[in-house]
Amino acid sequence: MAPSSAPAPALVARADGSALRLDGVTRRFGGLVAVDGVSLVLPPGGRLAVIGPNGAGKTTLFRLIAGEFRPTSGRVHLFGEDVTRTSERARARRGISRTFQVSTLFEQLTVIENVLLAAQAGSATSRSFWSRTPLRGAHAGRAADMLERVGLAARAGVRVAELSHGEHRQLELAAALIHGPRLLLLDEPAAGLSAGERDMLRILLGEIPDSVGVVLIEHDMTLALEFAREVLCLDNGVPLAYGTPEEIRANPAVQAVYLGRRD
Numbered sequence: 001m002a003p004s005s006a007p008a009p010a011l012v013a014r015a016d017g018s019a020l021r022l023d024g025v026t027r028r029f030g031g032l033v034a035v036d037g038v039s040l041v042l043p044p045g046g047r048l049a050v051i052g053p054n055g056a057g058k059t060t061l062f063r064l065i066a067g068e069f070r071p072t073s074g075r076v077h078l079f080g081e082d083v084t085r086t087s088e089r090a091r092a093r094r095g096i097s098r099t100f101q102v103s104t105l106f107e108q109l110t111v112i113e114n115v116l117l118a119a120q121a122g123s124a125t126s127r128s129f130w131s132r133t134p135l136r137g138a139h140a141g142r143a144a145d146m147l148e149r150v151g152l153a154a155r156a157g158v159r160v161a162e163l164s165h166g167e168h169r170q171l172e173l174a175a176a177l178i179h180g181p182r183l184l185l186l187d188e189p190a191a192g193l194s195a196g197e198r199d200m201l202r203i204l205l206g207e208i209p210d211s212v213g214v215v216l217i218e219h220d221m222t223l224a225l226e227f228a229r230e231v232l233c234l235d236n237g238v239p240l241a242y243g244t245p246e247e248i249r250a251n252p253a254v255q256a257v258y259l260g261r262r263d
């Protein structure tokens, strides 16, 4: 048989060096098209911000990437692998970690206990946080290091209920990074933070290792455009603009959406 010039699909997938690739991703809710034909490629260590007015489809896109929702049509690839039909857990095993708009921290536990729980939840060998003390010990060093990195070392023994808003975000970041993710999804990390806390968040975001790709949804345009290397602006689910922060700032269609002017 003559050799085919077209490579096998698996080889094509492996040759794709991207962290995340979306091909025409669309999600409908009944008659509403919440996300409409989004295509993009994020390289490993890339920094993507997804912006757009209320109801633009940002959170839906985020959930489609995380595996919480399946697309109505289109494909999602993670690290060169088609994960369109895989579960959220399966994607987490491939290296996705995320934070949530609503905190998922355990308020009555301490800061360090929350990071240990997050570490064990992501560990393939652990089953129970409380019953396996040796496993808990195995994560202790890493958890302490992580708290140091996010500036919470001095608060390790404090109950989460006593933390400020900003400290909650620091801890959520620690819990998301403890697994050593390759792709981190951040859902409005600046929401509800004071100006001072936003400055702290800006520093922390800047310290996320270069090996970790980040997709950020953020209403704070200043923070989003400062952090991102690439920006996707959605409007009514449709990709309105995709480019560098400079290109997005200068884009008349983006300006019109944000200033409420649609000619």
Ligand SMILES: Nc1ncnc2c1ncn2[C@@H]1O[C@H](COP(=O)(O)OP(=O)(O)OP(=O)(O)O)[C@@H](O)[C@H]1O
Binding pocket: 029, 032, 034, 052, 053, 054, 055, 056, 057, 058, 059, 060, 061
């Ligand atoms: N589970 C769902 N069922 C039905 N409609 C939904 C669902 N989730 C989102 N939508 C709709 O999809 C559209 C996009 O919503 P989405 O939450 O993704 O926008 P967003 O850009 O994140 O908005 P915001 O900035 O206000 O959080 C909205 O019209 C919303 O009402």
